[in-house]
Amino acid sequence: MKNIFCLLLMILCFNFYCNSQVYFPFKTEDKQSSILAYWYNCKADTAIEAAIQDTVYLHSSLQIYGPVLSDSFYVKAEVYLTNDNEGYSKSFLVKKDLQNIDYTIDMLENYFLLTVPVYQLKNNPEKIKITISSSGENLEKWINCKYHKLYGHIYDFKGNPLKSYILIKSEGFNDISGVWSDASGYYEIYLPERTYNCFYVNDGNYKLSTLEAWAWHMIIDEDQKLDFRIGTGEVYNLNAWSNNGGFGSFFISFRPMVLFKDTSYIQEINNKEFKLLDISPDLDVKDITVTINGKQTEIYTIQKYFESGKDRAMPAYLIQVRRLPPCLGKQTIQVEYEKIIEKDGKKSFQNSMGYFQFYLNFYGFSDFN
Structure with missing residues (x-):
């Protein structure tokens, strides 16, 4: 329990520092x-x-x-x-x-x-x-005004192209733009240069046979190709940051969700009762693939914790991965999981992927400026 508390404290501290380093408003006496x-x-x-x-x-x-x-x-x-x-x-x-x-x-x-x-x-x-x-x-x-092209393809986990739509969310979760992919799964859209809260990708079968793919904290400061795969799960609330004083690794936190799993029960955390909603797959290192700027990296550890609010909680994961050179500039983190479940002689798949972007400073530490 002590280890879980430390993990939660570390993640809360990271979120605090990220939220305090905002692009707007600019703290200046010049209103203009x-x-x-x-x-x-x-x-x-x-x-x-x-x-x-x-x-x-x-x-x-x-x-x-x-x-x-x-x-x-x-x-x-x-x-x-x-x-x-x-x-x-x-x-x-x-x-x-x-x-x-x-x-x-x-x-x-x-x-x-x-x-x-x-x-x-x-x-x-x-x-x-x-x-x-x-x-x-x-x-x-x-x-x-300054614009950059966001483009790529949208597939399922078998590699088949999907006609899907991608929604652009600049601040919170309100949609401010979007575009459909064509029959080959290709999409493109020109976006203003800025940092976006998230992109949301849906093939129209949400909660029927698929869930959504997400991209979080996306920094549109150049033309970018992002390919998405839509599966039966989500990589939700994905965050990544550098271990600024330790083992030369990245911390990656996310809350996975999957179709057809909806269990709730009372969970005690730090001597307090929470109503726990468990719609998460049970993941191990072998189920997860992490790439950094398109190159697969080694996963050191995976640890389960609880993302919590006042009286509710949901299972989430914290993983640590090896940093890859060059440890400088923008890092595009892709997290993907795929787990095979066998029940009554039948196989089913729990799978999803997501992106997160952030910058490193000259020494490879998280740059929150």
Whole structure:
């Protein structure tokens, strides 16, 4: 129990430091520097998730960040294509508890995030002008847009191409863009340069015969090829970081989930009772493959722990792997598991994969800047 407590403490400390190193807002007295805008350009489409009777909408979005000037103020966005041709222009009222609007407003301390669905532009914009104005103050900023191509193929675990959709989630879990793959499984989408909370990949059979593939903390600062495989499980809440003072390894934490397993019971952790939901496969080193920037690495250890909240918990895993040279720059971690279960003479497969990205500093330690 003491070892599990140490593992949880280590992971909580890592999450604390990651969450404290945010890109926004920029802690500066210059309010203008904290104005950001991103235009996510994609073809409008839909997807049906039959098992949960839900319709997913793929659409373009505009996100605007900035300082709160007063209880009520206006934000104007002017989006320009090549040769200064205006592609979009609209003003928004920003006010707490505003209702019956076609955009969302999130406020945190003295900053806001405005998200609005928009139509697809014929090209990605080159510049965005944001004006924030109230009765006593006016801020203006020009933003030069920068885009990179995300592309690849989507397969099942037998190597068959899947016509699937990928959803882009910039901050939390709200969809701000997305794209379908074609019949060969190929997809591509151009995204604004930034760090994304996650990408979500679904073949439309969620909770029927498959679950989802995920990519976490994705750093879009160059064109990237990411191939996905969709199976009967998930690599959920994937995190990776460097052992900054020990054995030259990476820590990797994730919570796997699989179809057709749903067990709950009371689990005592640190002399406290938790309601434990167990939808996780029982994994060993032999069931897991980890690659770093496309090269398979050695798994040193795997340890099971409990991801917990106030009174609920779920099984998760912490694995340690060997760092691979060059231990410098961006690291793309891919975690994949596949386990064969035999019951009543029949075989079934529990499998999934996921990505996580982070940067290392010059000495190969986690770079949280």
